[in-house]
Amino acid sequence: MNIGIRRLKNPFARFIIRFALLIAMAMFAMLVLLYGYAKVMGPPPLKVPVNSTFYGKNNVVIGKSSQTGIRREWVPLEEISPELIEATVAVEDKRFYDHFGFDMKRIFGSALANLKAGAKVEGASTITMQYARNLFLSHEKTWKRKITETLYAIRLELNYSKDEILEGYLNTIYYGHGAYGVEEAAHYYFQKSAKSLTLSEASLLAGIPKGPSHYSPEHSLEKAKHRQETVLEAMSQGGYITEGERERAKTEEIKLNREHEKDKEAAPYFLDAVEEALLNDVNLSPATVEAGGLHVYTTLDPEMQEKAEKWVENTMEDNQELQTAFIAIEPETGAVKALVGGRDYTKSKFNRALQAKRAPGSTFKPLLYYAALEYGFTPSTPLLSEKTTFRFNDGKDTYTPANFENQYANDFITLAQAIALSDNTYAVKTHMLIGQDKLVDTAKKMGITSELSKVPSLALGTEPVTVFDMASAYALLANNGKQAEAHFIEKVTDANGNIIYERKAKPKQVLDEDLSFVTTALLTGMFDPSLNGHTSVTGSSIQHLLTRPMAGKSGTTSTDSWMIGYTPQLVAAVWVGYDKEKKLHNINDTGYAKKIWVNFMEDALKAEPVANFKPTENVIGVRIDPKTGKRATDSCPTSRYAFYVKGSEPNEYCTEHETHTKEQPLPKEEQKKKWWEKLFKRSD
Template sequence: MSREMTGTDVKRSPSGRGSRWLWLLATAFSLFVLAAASLAAFIQFVPLPVASIPQSTTILDSEGRVLAALQGGVNRRTVALRQISPWLIKATIAAEDRRFYEHSGLDVRGLMRAAWVDVRHLSKEQGASTLTQQLARNLYLSHERTWSRKLKEAWYAAKLEQRFSKDEILEMYLNQIYYGHGAYGAEAASLLYFGKHAGELNLAESAMLAGIPKGPRYYSPHLHYGQAKARQATVLQAMQETRSIGAALAAKTKREEVFIQPLPKSKGQLAPYFVDYVRKLASQYLGTDEKLLSEGGLQITTTLDSRMQKAAEDAIAKQLPENGELQAALVSIDPSTGYIKAMVGGRDYDKNQFNRVFAKTRQPGSSFKPILYATALDERTVTATTRFRSEPTLFYYDDYRKIYRPSNYNDRYFNGEIGLRQAIRSSDNIYAVNTIMQVGPEEVIRMARRLGVTSRLDAVPSLALGTFPVSPFEMASAYSAFAGGGSRTEPVAILRIADRNGRVLFSAKPRKEQVVSPALAYVLTDLMRSVFDTGGTAHRISHLLTRPVAGKSGTTPSDAWFVGYTPELATSVWVGYDRGRTITQSEAHRAAPIFADFTERALANVVPHPFPEPEGVVRTYIDSATGLLATADCPKHRVLESFLAGTEPTESCAPAGESQPEKTEGGSSWWNKLRRWWKS
């Protein structure tokens, strides 16, 4: 066989190799065309998903009336494309999608450039989204940076381009895009920032507005005007590069100052501090992000009573000087349910959003004493007839290593023995410290915890005088147990949260606990009503009250309090300065009138009710001079007093000239025996 005929020597025809490559190319092209056709057919016949249009989240009062939309809620006004300034349209296209009228939803060149940057930097940071893609994302998708989201975004963009014209897509985009501060769409944003309609915007305003969607908070002219101007310059440069404007006009516009309309104030909005509190709670309850709260169309039903809230705001406004810095806070709770009915966190929300209702920086002073006396009554250490001397006294504690020297207000003392009612009526500090030395500060702290006080409290004698800061919220919560017959319900601000379809996402289930006996709550309440009697610390407001009320004032060098209650409401009022500045005597007298004014107006439609007397209470006449049972032989100081059953006196007073049973100072505890021995 010749060499030419061997298999190893046979030369393949060039034309055969070319035919194979042509076949492969033809097959690949056919498959590509088939895939493209299939994709086009799929896009054509598969419908778009339902668009997720942001809706306002509304906050309702207990009667279903709208209190507010959450800060950052949806503000949208839809307009036609012809009602939008041509400058804004040109600026938006230049800044966001220069080839908008040339591509079919996807800018392939931009996409490839962005993909190359992402691959080089191993990230997904590069955008390259067209206006259509941005519209698709806002209508149907989240803003997470994932490849699956990008693919869906491209798919929906293609579908939008297939279904709508370019101008229709641009109109939808300009009505959909977020411009910050709750404003969606060009019309709402134009009114918010410039106080004019979108069709009235000039070039400078249009360029500034077109730059905001890239970072609504960062480029907000309300928050960062300098950054907004820098972004405006970038947009004007883009307009120059796309030949929308010339260099001279761009330079001239950059130099123009843009007038920004002030953000609308909250004046006229009811309960702005409460609204902020509700927003915080809703976020905690749902464990959700800001977007759902702002745009999810949630309906949050609260416990607030709008009429009572108005009464609270008016009462504070009436008592505070119009142009001063004196602040006030008020919170009122329904003791039977724990519902917060009114909340005022300060005098002017627009100037300062700090909610002083929750400030744990203020000493409650003597308004803390009812917690001390509740402890002593509960421990059967003190009763209404327990007597201590009201005089300057030294108290030794911590194994006699420390001395505490309290004093009464203005160094006023009775210089004799007084009972518990007189001590509460006149807010005698010596009596209070004697009581805490009897019962022990640790027990007082345990009682405070039962009543809902969570602030730090140290086991020292000065605790009796309210020297450790607590919040007005804690004080109202504690007093609500006294008003509620010893039963404390965890304070509630939100009743329920429902989504836009009415599905309940959260429903309040407050914890209720009997923290002291109904009998103890009644006895303490009966004693605390004495502050409104002649000589009492709240006597000056007694004429303002037309119903049974119990309460206690508290005054420190920088704080004035009044915490009180009726059977229907427990209310805490604080007055003072934010920086702890010393208050005047006149300023210290403003808390009690705020309480009285609010209570009467809030309950104007409620028939006055007495505090119900439960079982376990004994009411009997005693001789106030001795603390013994009163008889016909000693009627001079005869008063009706309340006791926990079993703690009432059993000995009777003796007529003049007869010997009295020996009285021991402050009872027969080892501490008082030791004190008497020390004095002797």
């Protein structure tokens, strides 16, 4: 060849040819070096952040998320419409299966076209090069990125098959509106999977990546259709479709999805809790969670969630300032079935059900009275209900609790009546009698994680706690003292279906099962008018709405309104108040929690059979007079069944309602005995 060059008479021509040869040799040498370097480097990592999918009851999808904020779900090539694959290859890189990452013919053609136009009018990137760029998730125009991208493209071609590269490209390319990859794009634009796309839909979708903001059918259907024609023409020229198919696809009506899944995400507060639980409860590494691709099977019941949100909004719609927290738990399993962390997630992501700590008021009393039963109290234990000042801290401090509207019996009342009427004096007396350590220890045993002060007012729920902890404590009672830890996640699998985590925890007996049942029976008194005394039972305003046995307790402070209650199948806890501990305005504010609770419980369980609270083996039911706590006789105007651990039930019959004529008065010694017992002795 050198002899041929020397024979050229024009020295300039010889120079040009020699220079061109040198450039070609240099480029060849550079390509050899690049391919050698790429081979030594081995296959590049292909893992990109993808969606994790969250499922509720019956494997209904309740949400998707990615730590990067990018919505992407990876699907294998066989689950992508063949028409979409063909359309993409035809319009983006028609010689994809013939080149080694670079299409030299296209590169030179593109350079010539750009030179003629005096501007960049045509690109030369192959599918492999675009995939390499997508793996970086960066499109900065620097030499460093271009060189790295080139190396990645070579490494891809040397280490992966064409189908693997094409699958990666289709799962990483951007289709606009936050949708990365064909699966997300198909759902976003057409509300279907990528494998279900028609030729018309596939050709429209394949045209978007060239300019998502320009060719998105949501931005301009006219421009999208024009781009679709280009795609269909390329498919026709490539032999993928016939002329008839091209014409039919071009004229077919496009039905776009106008209600996007991302706008309808269910239970956002619950999903936030699930993502926290992946790290803290399931103990996945941050890297695993961030990579995504997880399938997370949660405890959420979408129907219950919808009902919870409905009753929160319907009940409180006339006061938009008030906030709320709600949680429903299945006591037998500990599964969290519904959760509301606030009125509007878009305005505040603060989860009041899990993160806020508020004074629970009288909803704390069941914990106290369980401790009292352990100490030796029974439902019939009498204490005096009257205004009382308590001294504590070695007599240095005093505390004077007040009943609602300062109403007192000024007489003895039983524990059963005290809890139903929410008598505060009885509660504090009980607390002081059993010892202030006892309530703190019991609360911790029942799952209260907040720090609690050993003070008389703790009996009235003055120490802040979370709604989650309170619901968990009540679930423990509802399950007869067996603790099934409250949780959000049942199972987690990776993208390939391999099980990463599966919940296998078994409930453990934490409380005495007999005393737990007795406490539950006491909590049914909230809805029993036979326990009315110096005031009405606290559930009287909603008792008419109940269609099944329920146990519960309400609580109110100046800034907080609570209602927690349960059936054997379900526990629900509701808090209502203001974020900044502003005082509740009126009776409506304090009544919201009860209304939300009762309407939700009835609605959530309406398709379930009515379940009764079943007494445990060592418990006995006795018909008693509600006022005295003694066994009822036919003379008693009212009576109700109360439950006792066997051996602690009252044996004495009530004589308070028997009639005595003047000729037959009660003996003086009997009157004295009754007075003595009334003042000092228990009637058990």
